[in-house]
Amino acid sequence: MKDYKCDFPQLNDDYVYIDSAATTLTPTTVIDAINDYYRNYSVNIHRGMYKQSYEATEIYENTRRKAAAFIGAKTEEIVYTRGTTSALNLLAQRYGNRILKKGDDIVVSELAHHSSLLPWQHIAAETGANLRYVPLDSEGRLIVDNIKKTLSDKTKIVALTHVSNVMGYLAPVKEVTELAHAVGAKVVLDCAQAVSHVPIDVKQLNVDFMAFSAHKMLGPTGIGILYGKHNLLESMEPLEYGGDMVDFVEKDHAVWKDVPQRFEAGTMPIASVFGLAKAIDYLEAVGLDHIHDHIVKLAKMTIDGLQSIEDVTIYNEHSDSGIVTFNLKNVPSHDALSFYAEENVALRAGHHCAMLVGKKLGVNSTLRASFYIYNDEKDVHRFLDVTKQAVDYFRTLGF
């Protein structure tokens, strides 16, 4: 296999980075693109007639085309946002708010990241709509049968997480979408975790909205995408008002630009858009299927290895992604985390912004290792070795 590590200047010999579900590392091509903007342009877009502004605008808009092609959407269906969180808030505030009435249902699940839950929880309280939780199966999965039972003609929105950031499970998106549409509900897909390794075609999946963040797919922070079917985006008011989002301004009213510009008020993070383009290039050159196979293989090796260590609890033995969630028995996860940190192994402990999954698992804090394309089998071995040492260390201390 090609060694991808050399593309990532953050890595060095003994550093094992397995926290990619939080954010991915950044390849040199992306860093160079960000620098390219500041070094060679550093101008505003959409406004200048001079060459630099014209070219920067071209790159900004070409990136929109690239992002659209990446997920099978039309260019005008791609809205730049600050990331998944702000995309989902925009939706809840401006789509949810408009269509939800007292007594309507919003279907969510305990697997949701807080950003895919709290905007709906808030809008439910505001509109009098009800949140309905799809019961998870014994493994913590979202299964079609339970979704069927939760849907009704009162359901207006189904907020679905494509890949859970704690359990690493893939949701049955296509089936859910068909069932949701059959009762007249719209589907909002959170692709924050999926986008880095699952090929997504929004037309084929037929979801109504979807969101993702560049920083979880090798891109920079501060930029993400909201996809929406064109007629649905058209039906939404902007959330932010200001420059660059209006066609005409009168003293007492103004006329918004068409979508997507309507939702991009003010100066956007242009350098991050430059970076996003190169992140998509990188993923396409490697191939999402290849990335998926690679990280699933590493996760599987990790789970097998952890199973052979006594005193480790694994919470997602059948992970569908590069995410492995576990604890060392009797060791609070933050105690364990300090041990890994001392060994230069970067992973995460806590509730991972999904407290309801923790409640479901009966633990309020877990350790999470999440692999990506720059990890290799050597990283898995290091991680397993350090885990063994940690178990021994804490046992000797008397935990």
Place this chain on the structure above:
Amino acid sequence: MADLSHMYREIIMEHYKHPRNKGLVDEEGYNKHRIKNPSCGDDITIQSKVEDGIVKDVRQDGSGCSICCASASVLTEKLKGMDVSEAKHFADAYLDLVAGNSYDESLDFGESKVFEGVRKFPSRIKCASIPWKAFKKTIE
């Protein structure tokens, strides 16, 4: 692991495994304050009773990492019997000690001195601090 072992001192393990003054009481005259750090699972409540300007009793309850739980346990023994201003001064000095700031070195820290081991682990300073911050709230 030298730094780590400097943090996980025997005293800490002893208090972690055998927490003192654990469990809250439902009696008059007690004030309590709860601090949660949900991102790491620490969730500690400190309860104190002040009479005639003296900290008559301190209790603790909750869950979390070993550093947080042990620190709550040590706190209850250390502060009991001090007068309120002395206890507040001590808590402030302790918070400075674990944060790596300059602190009042004239105080007798006793067992609580071992928590200075967290200085090398900036992300754990909070764990060692939570109970003491909660205590200060109970005597405000």
